[in-house]
Amino acid sequence: MKIRSVLAVFFMSVIFSIYVLASGAEELKPVQLLSPQIGGGKPLMQALKERETRREFSSKELPLQVLSDLLWAACGINRPDSGLRTAPTAKNMQEIDVYVAKSDGLYLYDAKSNMLMPILSGDIRALAGKQPFVKDAPVNLIYVADLAKMGGPSVDADFYSATDTGFVSENVYLFCASAGLATVVRGFVDRPVLAKAMKLRSDQKVILAQTVGYPK
Numbered sequence: 657m658k659i660r661s662v663l664a665v666f667f668m669s670v671i672f673s674i675y676v677l678a679s680g681a682e683e684l685k686p687v688q689l690l691s692p693q694i695g696g697g698k699p700l701m702q703a704l705k706e707r708e709t710r711r712e713f714s715s716k717e718l719p720l721q722v723l724s725d726l727l728w729a730a731c732g733i734n735r736p737d738s739g740l741r742t743a744p745t746a747k748n749m750q751e752i753d754v755y756v757a758k759s760d761g762l763y764l765y766d767a768k769s770n771m772l773m774p775i776l777s778g779d780i781r782a783l784a785g786k787q788p789f790v791k792d793a794p795v796n797l798i799y800v801a802d803l804a805k806m807g808g809p810s811v812d813a814d815f816y817s818a819t820d821t822g823f824v825s826e827n828v829y830l831f832c833a834s835a836g837l838a839t840v841v842r843g844f845v846d847r848p849v850l851a852k853a854m855k856l857r858s859d860q861k862v863i864l865a866q867t868v869g870y871p872k
């Protein structure tokens with residue numbers, strides 16, 4: 657009887673593992689990002705000189721240190737005492753969330769813990785933009801405004817979520833120029849389709865997306 661139960665549990669776990677592998681639904685785990693390497697990179701004036709949009713990407717993954725530096729540059733905490741960030745936000749609302757679509761799944765950048773929090777397993781990169789390179793590049797950042805932090809939808813919320821996203825995007829452009837990465841910020845996104853795939857709440861709004869990878 658005991659052997660039968662052990663065998664039953666064994667076969668159930670084998671069947672479950674096969675199902676998980678076949679469905680691609682392996683559980684995503686939180687990723688602890690590394691401390692930013694603030695000593696590296698090109699001087700600001702050189703990065704400004706080299707800032708540009710590129711639309712051809714290698715599929716090579718970004719190393720964890722590079723991804724960590726990229727996200728910190730985007731809108732990480734640069735003044736830990738106050739929790740203020742590398743990108744300014746109107747009234748310090750800090751309403752722009754950076755989602756990270758990679759081949760293994762969708763994550764949310766949590767600046768406070770310096771972690772990538774799992775949102776969805778599975779590859780949604782193909783839905784992150786209407787241009788063909790989007791699905792193959794290793795990282796697509798998706799800038800989402802949390803209207804709940806802005807007192808709900810309003811003309812001001814539209815205006816400030818757009819301007820605040822611009823600062824994050826430019827930080828990413830400059831980091832990419834400094835680190836020899838390719839990037840393009842994109843408005844050519846099917847926002848309702850992407851928001852549905854990301855399972856966003858109705859008071860979250862996709863503003864822009866930005867592809868990052870090594871140049872091809």
Ligand SMILES: Cc1cc2nc3c(=O)[nH]c(=O)nc-3n(C[C@H](O)[C@H](O)[C@H](O)COP(=O)(O)O)c2cc1C
Pocket residue numbers: 707708709710711787840841842843844845864
């Ligand atoms: C708000 C915004 C939206 C953009 N949307 C797209 C886009 O959907 N697809 C794309 O390939 N480039 C997009 N771009 C990139 C621009 O085409 C690019 O910045 C412009 O051609 C100037 O090139 P540069 O960035 O190299 O100076 C966008 C840029 C901005 C600022």
